[in-house]
Amino acid sequence: MEATVPRPVAARVPSAVMPWVALAAYPVALALTVAVGTGDEVNGPATMLPILVLALPGILLPRWPLVGFVGLLVGVVGLAPLNISGLVGFGQAIVLDVAVAYVAATRSRIATAGAVGTAILAEGAAATIYASNGNEYVNVLVALLLGVLVAWLGGTALRQRRDYRAALLTRAASDAVTTERLRIARDLHDQVAHSIGVIAIQAGVGRRVIDTQPDEARKALDTIETASRETLAGLRRTLVALRRSDAEPATTATAGLAELDSLVTTTEAAGVRARVRIDGEPRVLPPDVDLAAYRIIQEALTNIVRHAQTENCTIIIGYALPELTIVVSDAGRGGIDSGTGYGIPGMRERATLLGGHLTAGPREEGGFEVSATLPLPADQA
Structure with missing residues (x-):
């Protein structure tokens, strides 16, 4: 700012x-x-x-x-x-x-x-x-x-x-620099963490089955290649945005819920099947809300792949006015403590910066749940 x-x-x-x-x-x-x-x-x-x-x-x-x-x-x-x-x-x-x-x-x-x-x-x-x-x-x-x-x-x-x-x-000026550094750190973390998690899992799968099931090993390598290319493309977009001066118009698209299907596909390639449910009528979201929603879901799925030890999860996106709601849950072993990494604090920061809130913790029936609420502008509501 x-x-x-x-x-x-x-x-x-x-x-x-x-x-x-x-x-x-x-x-x-x-x-x-x-x-x-x-x-x-x-x-x-x-x-x-x-x-x-x-x-x-x-x-x-x-x-x-x-x-x-x-x-x-x-x-x-x-x-x-x-x-x-x-x-x-x-x-x-x-x-x-x-x-x-x-x-x-x-x-x-x-x-x-x-x-x-x-x-x-x-x-x-x-x-x-x-x-x-x-x-x-x-x-x-x-x-x-x-x-x-x-x-x-x-x-x-x-x-x-x-x-x-x-x-x-x-x-x-100092506050603006700090805010921008935190934003870049969140973006890099969200872009890289998910893909690296998928790559690590698929590399392990490929190593175990390369001799006995070469077709499965080939699929793992294909997934690694896809995840690597997507991460590289995301990093390039970030670098282009950093090099662009304030007077230049943005020429690169930012991530958003339109890429949710690709994110789900990558997650399923890592061994976790994601079921998506949409409540309400989908609408075009402001870019900052769209990006925050995507990154929150991405980080939640990354944590499930890394820590939940489950094969299924659920993503619920609600377009009930005057806010966008997001719930990502699983039935695994309960996720991780919010103090052991940057993922959950980063998700919470994204929601707070938009005037929303986010909770993350174990569910009573087992598993882990991330729930976020992102307010929509008055013209959207």
Whole structure:
């Protein structure tokens, strides 16, 4: 599964546009503050030109926050001797605070601490110029320090949010990899275990009768060949699926209940006759449900062939809405403990992943039974 995180509104704006917007907005804001400030202290273009020049380092903030911060810091120091209106001084300080936020959001804690300390010193020195008396100096200094504090907290919060989001994406990717590994392990186990069990039994039969009953030995070899080819084809399908990128459409068919007859034939070749009963009207199943149903039956038959020591078993498939039911039972010696292998846990995982459940254990009348319930989607039900 693929984890998606909504993109912030700012992320939808091309990165190349942001610096130019900031560059245009900054001198405009300064011009407005000058217009409503003490006009006598401003000499028109002679003053606005230095303001524009001192704003240029703002372009560097998105790509080189530290360099942009130093440039704007020079602007604060360079603009102060012009003794422009206090509103302009505050505008310059606000832009420096934005640079502090940029550094806090994108750089290390050491760099952030240096930027915060330098901004405090620079704005504290500027406050002595903009304040006309001691009381005003304290008020201006407190306002400037609060601006730096808010910028630092805001930038730190943005950095923590970004780090948290990155951690979530990393964990989601790791979980997806783990889930895929488990799925591949289940598929390989189900594909190989059944066929290897059949091959082992038929090889033993062929070895015992090769001298006395060559025809039976030939049948055993034919069964081994068929099982081997089917396993090889299944492994090839798995490898093709693994090599296929997410953008490519699936071109290989997955196993499903349509192949149940072939599975029953292979099981009978291993010495266990399987009787199949269908309850309800068969219908086309979703691929994941179809595959899970087939693999559960396949693993149940594999366990019967290996451990039940019986010649007969029963497969019941129920299409009663709103779920698909599967029961595989035998009258053998009771099967195996669910803790001795991966087969039963794998079957249970397949059912659980689809929102169903599976039970496996000895029957009261003898033998072993696997019972699974797989929910069907609403449109199927």
